[in-house]
Structures are given as structure tokens and as C-alpha cells.
Amino acid sequence: MEQRFLPWFKRSYNERTRDLSTRRHIFSASAAVSHQEWRGCMEAIAVRALTKSYGSFEALKGVEMSVPQGAVYGLLGPNGAGKSTLIKALVGALRPSGGEMRVLGLDPLRDRSQLRRCIGYMPQSAALYGDLSARDNVRFFGSAHGLPDLDRRVREVLEFTDLSDRAGDAIHTFSGGMKRRVSLACVLVHRPRVLFLDEPTAAVDPGLRARFWTTFRDLADDGVTLFISTHLMDEALLCDEVAVLRQGRIIIHDTPKGILERGLTRVVVRRSGQGCEEHIIGGHPEDLAQALRSYGLAQDVDAVEVRRDTLETVILSLIEREEVRV
Amino acid sequence: MRRTLVVATRVLRQLIREHRLLGLSVVAPLVIVYFLKLFFDTMPPTFETARYAVPVAAFLVHFLAFLLCAIVLVQERTAGTLERMFINGFRRTEVIGGYLVGYLALATLQAIVALTEAVLLFQLNYAPGTLGVLFIVVWLLAVASVMLGIFISTFARNEGQVFPFIPMIIVPSVFLSGLILDPHRLPDWAEWLGRLLPLRYANNVIQEMIRPGGALGAIWPNLLVLVAYSVVLWVLASRTLAEVE
Numbered sequence: 256m257e258q259r260f261l262p263w264f265k266r267s268y269n270e271r272t273r274d275l276s277t278r279r280h281i282f283s284a285s286a287a288v289s290h291q292e293w294r295g296c297m298e299a300i301a302v303r304a305l306t307k308s309y310g311s312f313e314a315l316k317g318v319e320m321s322v323p324q325g326a327v328y329g330l331l332g333p334n335g336a337g338k339s340t341l342i343k344a345l346v347g348a349l350r351p352s353g354g355e356m357r358v359l360g361l362d363p364l365r366d367r368s369q370l371r372r373c374i375g376y377m378p379q380s381a382a383l384y385g386d387l388s389a390r391d392n393v394r395f396f397g398s399a400h401g402l403p404d405l406d407r408r409v410r411e412v413l414e415f416t417d418l419s420d421r422a423g424d425a426i427h428t429f430s431g432g433m434k435r436r437v438s439l440a441c442v443l444v445h446r447p448r449v450l451f452l453d454e455p456t457a458a459v460d461p462g463l464r465a466r467f468w469t470t471f472r473d474l475a476d477d478g479v480t481l482f483i484s485t486h487l488m489d490e491a492l493l494c495d496e497v498a499v500l501r502q503g504r505i506i507i508h509d510t511p512k513g514i515l516e517r518g519l520t521r522v523v524v525r526r527s528g529q530g531c532e533e534h535i536i537g538g539h540p541e542d543l544a545q546a547l548r549s550y551g552l553a554q555d556v557d558a559v560e561v562r563r564d565t566l567e568t569v570i571l572s573l574i575e576r577e578e579v580r581v
Numbered sequence: 582m583r584r585t586l587v588v589a590t591r592v593l594r595q596l597i598r599e600h601r602l603l604g605l606s607v608v609a610p611l612v613i614v615y616f617l618k619l620f621f622d623t624m625p626p627t628f629e630t631a632r633y634a635v636p637v638a639a640f641l642v643h644f645l646a647f648l649l650c651a652i653v654l655v656q657e658r659t660a661g662t663l664e665r666m667f668i669n670g671f672r673r674t675e676v677i678g679g680y681l682v683g684y685l686a687l688a689t690l691q692a693i694v695a696l697t698e699a700v701l702l703f704q705l706n707y708a709p710g711t712l713g714v715l716f717i718v719v720w721l722l723a724v725a726s727v728m729l730g731i732f733i734s735t736f737a738r739n740e741g742q743v744f745p746f747i748p749m750i751i752v753p754s755v756f757l758s759g760l761i762l763d764p765h766r767l768p769d770w771a772e773w774l775g776r777l778l779p780l781r782y783a784n785n786v787i788q789e790m791i792r793p794g795g796a797l798g799a800i801w802p803n804l805l806v807l808v809a810y811s812v813v814l815w816v817l818a819s820r821t822l823a824e825v826e
């Protein structure tokens with residue numbers, strides 16, 4: 256990644272906001288009210304010393320995390336890290352072996368019936384009825400909640416996910432990306448306040464991926480908390496906070512900015528009559544300013560190029576360093 | 582209750598859209614009963630075909646209702662829709678109830694089709710009262726079969742794991758339930774094993790009703806056993822169907 260003097264966070268913020276679409280009406284009404292109730296009360300998700308063993312295999316080895324209300328929280332990790340296991344535990348589909356967890360202050364197992372109205376879970380697989388239409392699928396899962404305005408909600412979420420013109424067609428005629436959208440519509444229909452999305456953008460084309468993330472940011476703006484797992488490290492940039500899970504343990508917990516600052520920046524200075532010289536500095540913006548003052552402002556400097564580690568490089572090198580330590 | 586009906590409606594809608602499954606479950610008994618007829622036609626005239634027509638039709642309904650229900654419910658587990666149902670707030674009793682109601686519609690259709698064909702092909706001239714009792718017993722057997730399918734499916738993580746159960750249900754049903762031989766001529770242990778099978782009780786009723794001069798009088802408790810069988814399976818299934826992994 257090459258950036259000239261534009262702080263990364265500003266840039267990513269611009270990128271994030273530029274294409275925010277106008278479709279945000281969908282959540283505002285109900286979620287805004289409920290968000291008020293919760294704001295400042297407590298964290299949306301709290302996990303303490305959570306463990307899960309499948310036989311003798313430990314899939315989660317003491318996970319700790321805290322997710323604030325209204326955040327887009329990214330759970331990053333390679334395949335097999337335990338992301339799905341953690342999400343299933345949080346939505347009450349899986350009994351952990353030990354530890355504690357709270358979602359909106361409720362216990363996912365003990366307070367299941369209460370919690371199910373407030374959370375939405377999008378599984379890693381499509382988990383839809385292939386013979387039924389998109390509309391019937393969304394209506395079926397929505398009807399579990401006894402919504403008074405079910406028909407209207409079904410229409411709204413199908414519109415929101417851009418499925419209105421295929422709503423009557425059977426799911427088995429849909430492409431992978433369309434199935435993902437139906438799956439998302441099923442999650443949104445009952446206006447949940449916390450969303451758990453298990454690799455929603457895996458095997459999705461770049462266009463749809465961008466649209467998904469725009470949608471996620473819109474939902475977060477309306478006060479919904481999003482807990483999103485992904486094995487694509489570059490998506491960390493689009494989250495407010497990130498946890499990296501590796502072999503059942505959280506090895507990094509930070510903001511994307513904080514993670515980037517752990518990376519390195521190379522300042523390449525080209526002087527007239529001489530070749531290039533390369534300086535490696537830390538990742539803080541101040542480091543860059545200082546470096547430019549000391550190397551960049553001399554009379555004979557023709558060009559200065561700044562190369563920063565990408566988020567992916569930083570995370571992968573942190574995972575590697577962890578591997579050496581363990 | 583409302584959610585039970587929601588599940589039942591969805592199951593039915595799926596059955597109607599799944600033409601192959603629907604076709605198979607209605608056509609298969611027809612074809613098999615027809616082959617049975619062809620087979621019996623080769624027997625010497627002293628062979629009493631009527632004794633086998635209705636019991637075999639009942640057996641087919643029993644087996645197909647069991648198998649279809651078990652497989653479709655296991656497919657829900659492998660596709661992840663079962664998990665999704667639970668997380669959306671459907672309870673296991675509602676899922677079981679919905680499946681029972683949905684598949685009963687199919688089983689009723691199968692019972693009518695199979696009985697009608699057996700009666701027509703084998704030119705059985707039973708009294709209307711006898712036919713009524715035969716229908717009721719086949720229908721109760723179908724309820725028990727659907728419940729058995731639901732119960733068995735809770736032990737299978739994928740479709741492949743249903744298959745070992747098929748011979749476990751079929752083989753004892755054919756030999757121990759009175760379908761082809763009188764269970765009282767079996768050794769004691771086998772006779773008792775047969776009493777675990779719902780087909781045994783259905784056969785007790787069917788054999789008596791199709792016997793000339795047979796009456797419901799002494800054998801009606803068998804119908805109660807079939808009902809109890811379904812209730813017990815319901816209770817067991819609502820314990821073994823796990824909402825939380």
C-alpha cells in the first residue's frame with residue numbers, strides 16, 4: 256500500500272463514507288429507541304474465560320472479549336481458529352465447556368427465549384430451504400417472532416437486500432451471492448439489536464462484498480451491534496474494533512488503527528545525484544512526521560516515497576510472532 | 582401452537598414444491614402393490630392372496646412415511662436450517678409437532694392410495710365398516726411411523742447415518758410383526774422383540790378384520806397401543822432433539 260502523506264485513517268474514513276448509501280430508513284425507527292435504552296448501560300457482548308472442547312480437542316481456550324454497543328466488531332482468524340464455535344456459543348446454539356458470556360446482559364443459554372428476539376444469526380452456510388421462494392424463507396424465519404407487521408417487514412428487508420424482483424423464485428435457482436443476501440434478509444426481518452454474522456463475505460464477489468460492508472456500516476449507524484467473523488484480514492480495516500483468534504485464543508485485540516501502528520513504515524528518499532536510501536520507522540503518525548523532518552526536507556531531495564505495511568501484513572506477522580512464542 | 586402451524590405449513594409447502602419426493606411417496610406404494618399382484622398371480626390358485634394385500638400396503642405406508650420424514654428432518658440438520666429455527670425461537674416441541682402435522686397429510690394420502698389400490702387390484706370385497714377400520718389402523722400406523730422417523734432422525738448427524746436404521750426397522754418388521762408369518766410360532770424372545778414394533782399391533786387388527794367373520798370387539802386395544810406408541814415417541818423425541826449442541 257502506497258500513500259503519500261495522507262494518514263491512513265483519514266483515507267479509510269473517506270473511503271468508508273463516500274459510498275454510504277441512502278438506505279438507512281430500514282432500521283431507524285425501532286432500533287434507535289432500543290439503542291437509547293441500552294446506550295451506556297452495558298456492553299453488547301461480554302465473554303470471560305470461555306472454553307469449548309470437542310472431546311479432547313480444545314476449540315476455544317479461554318476467550319475474553321468485550322464488545323461495545325453499536326460497534327462493528329471484527330473477529331478475524333484463519334480457518335479452524337474457532338470463529339464459528341465462538342459465534343454459536345454466543346447465540347445459544349452450542350453449550351460451552353466453561354467460562355461466562357453475556358449478550359445484552361443476558362445469558363445466551365439461560366435467557367434464550369428473551370434473547371432470541373434481540374439477536375440475529377447468519378450461519379456460515381446458506382441455511383435456507385431450497386424449494387421455497389426467497390419470500391417464503393424470510394417469512395418463515397420471521398414468523399417465529401410473532402411480528403404484527405410481518406408482511407411489511409418481509410417486503411422491506413427483501414427490498415433492502417435488493418431481492419424484490421426475484422422474491423417469488425425458489426432459492427435453488429439463485430447464485431451464491433443471492434443466497435447470502437436472502438440469508439441476511441432472514442436475519443434482519445425481526446429488527447435485532449445484535450447481529451452475529453459468520454463469514455458473510457466469504458466466497459462473495461468484490462462488488463457484493465463492498466455492498467455488504469456498506470450495509471453493515473449503515474446498520475451500525477442505526478445503533479445495531481455487529482459481530483462479524485472473517486478470514487479476510489483486509490476487512491479488519493472496515494471494523495471499529497478487531498480481535499484476532501488463533502487456535503482458540505485471542506492473540507490481538509485492538510482498533511484497526513492500533514494494529515496498523517504496530518506495523519512498519521518504509522521511507523524511501525531519493526536524492527539528486529545519488530540513489531535511494533531506505534529508512535524503516537515505526538507505525539505512529541508522529542514517527543512519520545519526525546522521519547520526514549529528518550530525511551525528507553533536505554535541499555537535494557527529489558522525491559520521498561512512503562510505504563506502509565498493509566493491515567494484512569501486520570496481522571500475519573503478529574500471528575507468526577505468536578507462533579514463535581508459543 | 583401458532584408456531585407449530587407455521588412449521589406445518591412450511592413443511593407442507595416444501596412437500597408440494599418437491600415434486601420428486603411427493604411423486605415417489607405416492608407412486609412407490611402403487612407400483613409395489615402392483616408388482617405384488619403380478620407375483621401373487623403366479624402362485625397356485627390355492628394360495629390365499631387376500632391375506633397379504635392389505636398388510637403389505639400397510640407395511641409400505643409404514644416404511645415410506647418413516648423414511649421420508651427421517652431423511653427430510655436430517656436434511657434440516659445438515660443444511661443448518663434446524664439450528665436457524667431454534668435460534669429464531671422455534672421450540673423443539675413446535676418443530677416436532679409441525680413435522681407430525683405436515684407429514685400426516687402425506688401419510689393420509691399414502692394410506693388412502695395404497696388401500697384403494699390393494700382393494701381394487703385384489704378385488705377384495707370388504708364391508709364398508711371393515712374398510713373404515715382398516716383405514717383408521719393404517720392411518721394410526723402412519724402417525725407412529727412419522728413419529729418414529731422424527732425420533733430416529735435425532736440420532737443422525739447426516740443422511741448417511743439414517744441408512745443403518747433402515748434394515749433395523751425393515752427386517753424385524755417383515756419377519757416379526759405378523760406380516761408373512763404368525764408371530765406366535767416364533768421363539769419367545771423374537772415374539773417379544775416383535776412387540777416393540779408398531780407394525781405388529783397394526784397387523785393384529787388387520788389380520789382379524791380381514792378374516793371372514795372378524796370383528797373389532799376383542800382387538801381394539803391394539804389401536805390404543807398404536808396411539809400410546811406415538812405419544813411415547815413424541816416424549817422421547819422431544820428429549821433427544823437437541824436445541825443446544
Ligand SMILES: Nc1ncnc2c1ncn2[C@@H]1O[C@H](COP(=O)(O)OP(=O)(O)O)[C@@H](O)[C@H]1O
Pocket residue numbers: 309312314332333334335336337338339340341
Ligand atoms: N462438532 C465438532 N466436533 C469436533 N470438532 C469440531 C466440531 N466443530 C468444530 N470442530 C473443530 O474446532 C475447530 C474450530 O472450528 P470452527 O469454529 O468451525 O473454526 P472456524 O469457523 O474459525 O473456521 C476446528 O479445528 C474444527 O475442526
Ligand SMILES: [Mg+2]
Pocket residue numbers: 338339340379453454
Ligand atoms: Mg467457521
